[in-house]
Amino acid sequence: MNNKTFTVKYYIARTKGTSVKWQRGRKTGCLPMWIADMDFKGDERVIEALQDFIVQGDYGYANLPEDYYDVFTNWHKRRNDVVYKNEWIRFSQGAVDGIFQVIYSLTEENDGILICTPLYPPFKATIKECKRKVYESKMINDDGYFTFDYKDIEKKLKTGKIRMMMLCSPHNPIGRVFKRGELEELFELCHRYKVLICSDEVHSDIIMPDQKFVPALSIKKYANDIITITAASKSFSLAVFKHCHVIIPNKKLRDRFIAYQRHTHVGSVNAFNALPTYYSYKYGEEWLDSLNNVVFENYEYMRDQLGKYYEMTTLEGSYLLFLNVAPHNGDKPAAKYLQEECKLLVNDGETFGKGYGSWVRINLATSLNNVKKATRALKKIVR
Template sequence: MAKRYDFDEQINRRGSASIKWDGADRIFGGKDLLPMWVADMDFRVPDEVTSALKSRVEHGLYGYTERTDSYLESVREWMKGRHEWQIEKRWICHSPGVVTALNLIVDGFTKPGDKILVQPPVYPPFIKAAINQGRGLIENPLVCERGRYHMNFTDLERKMSDPSVRLMLLCSPHNPVGRVWSRDELLRVAELAAASHVLVVSDEIHSDLIFKGFHHIPFASLSEEAQQHAIICTAPSKTFNLASLQVSNIIIPNDQLRKKYMNQIRRFNLSEPNTAGMIAAEAAYRSGSSWLDQCLDYIKRNADYVSTFFRDHLPMLSMSPLEGTYLGWIDCHRLRLGKRELQNFMVQKAGLALNPGYTFGEEGAGFVRINLACPHAYVEKAMKQLKRAVDTLKR
């Protein structure tokens, strides 16, 4: 019988150099804020991960490390078992993080004058990856209807037809709007990208965080053509809360694309993995399925609680349906606050550190992003604080 995990456990993270907890007041300019912002869980990792790390620590030597065949096999088996995608071990490339990989790819696969296509509101490092490398940015904004987002394919086709657009950064599942793209949606992206010779770099870091009724489809698994014209960025960091251990798996089936990526890795001397990260990731991939399933059920209850709370107590707020990720996207337009006013309201009145929506692009103005991967008591506390703050606006 599978071990039952206690996700209600409240673990004191203050004083642990946690960016989420120790950095919140400084970053947001508040005092004693409840941090529900950066995508970092407040749950203990699976026991098997801790045991594997303890065993490695007891070895007492931490010299240069290479990825093992056992590690690569664990990634391959995870992709096959969790996502029904049969990959080869040689396709799996290393990066300390997905954001690092995005910057390496933009730098190595495009040149000055090229444009990078993104779909705002979107994870801010997508936009920064283009800006950091001095590339142009072209936007294909998502369209929101009744709180649920979809792609504007007419606009996407027009934008992709621009010959200066060489690369698309696809967020799948999408952060922050919580969409899990359907096969038909992804096939249309693949069709348009192929027609315009645009490389699709699919950030699938949240691909394991999918709720019942939805199914993540790795972009490169769509077809042979998609497989040869895509780079898939994955990591155990969001899935198992291993972000600080700095290990990601960049999956590149095409030999030429993979060679080009590896040249970038060598150019910046990033080819050696973090020893602890590799050990933790393999343990998680081999033994973490039950933990993850329980974790997803718990997060879904948190999300349902927030949606119900808004309906019953704060009807001027609403959250987009959460299909994947653990990040809620809250529409605050009916509070009638400017984007800076909304940020100050959440910090000064509600005592909450939430990601301001405008940082995901101008399409995010009037929204905030909330992290729901935390004990339910934190969610209840946040909702109470938010209601008290909104009540002051009414007066």
């Protein structure tokens, strides 16, 4: 399906509903391009299947569909060449909930946890919430292309205080789809210093042309050290349903995780919330491929129009662009400046890492029309 057809068919005007993104847009009179969800509804077959479930009226206790695990594992095998065994898979209510449970069950109070910044803020907040210590390694920025600082990472691992590394792959907000070699080098370091890896892969379905997503667990040598968190929530905009997978091949770690879930009564899967994920993996593949093309067109448009004025990330994965507003913001906090001067709502770079106050994160999962409006506004403030 071409991008125009996709947009006509699936774009939803969310201006009047309960959307967090658009309600704030309405209140401020701004075009909302913050938060990470989409302005597109899912494939019509997914919506029909959900309607059928609702209309039937059978809302008693329910199991997952019998082929749920096959549909989920085949998706990852087919698209990313990774094999997940059914018994490795547990569930959480969303990715951040999964991160929280992984930290709580597999580390101890005051253990160090490593993150690479700039990074989606709830990672740091959750580590602190769990009373663990945050170790932050700044990524190296080469004109908007961010990479791991292995030397700095090793220096931190060498302290012996770090028990876990929280990886974000693809990485929000810098849009990187890490190469196999980059991940191997990172995992080798973690292995050497006996550090577990928790890989949040919720953006793994939004991959730009010519990029190949490498799931952490496809690097089999380190599988015993790895926990993967993955969901369809970003891929198909299902955030409201709060359904996520926590994949743990190492039996000892998995048993600890399961014991924690039993103890806290949080492990039982919500079969209703799982349905949109199930139907999306079943019927949504063509839709997703089209969506990726739409995001890429939006990215190319913004890059071509603004690239000579603004430093910005090379979008390899996710629909989130990180853009440096300096010097056009005249030393003012960039997100606030864009809200006032451009009537544009974006995420404040400073929340992703110290020193990124002139950066903003822009959500490109919307119509090209909205991207054009935002681009025009950003062009107007060029100094």
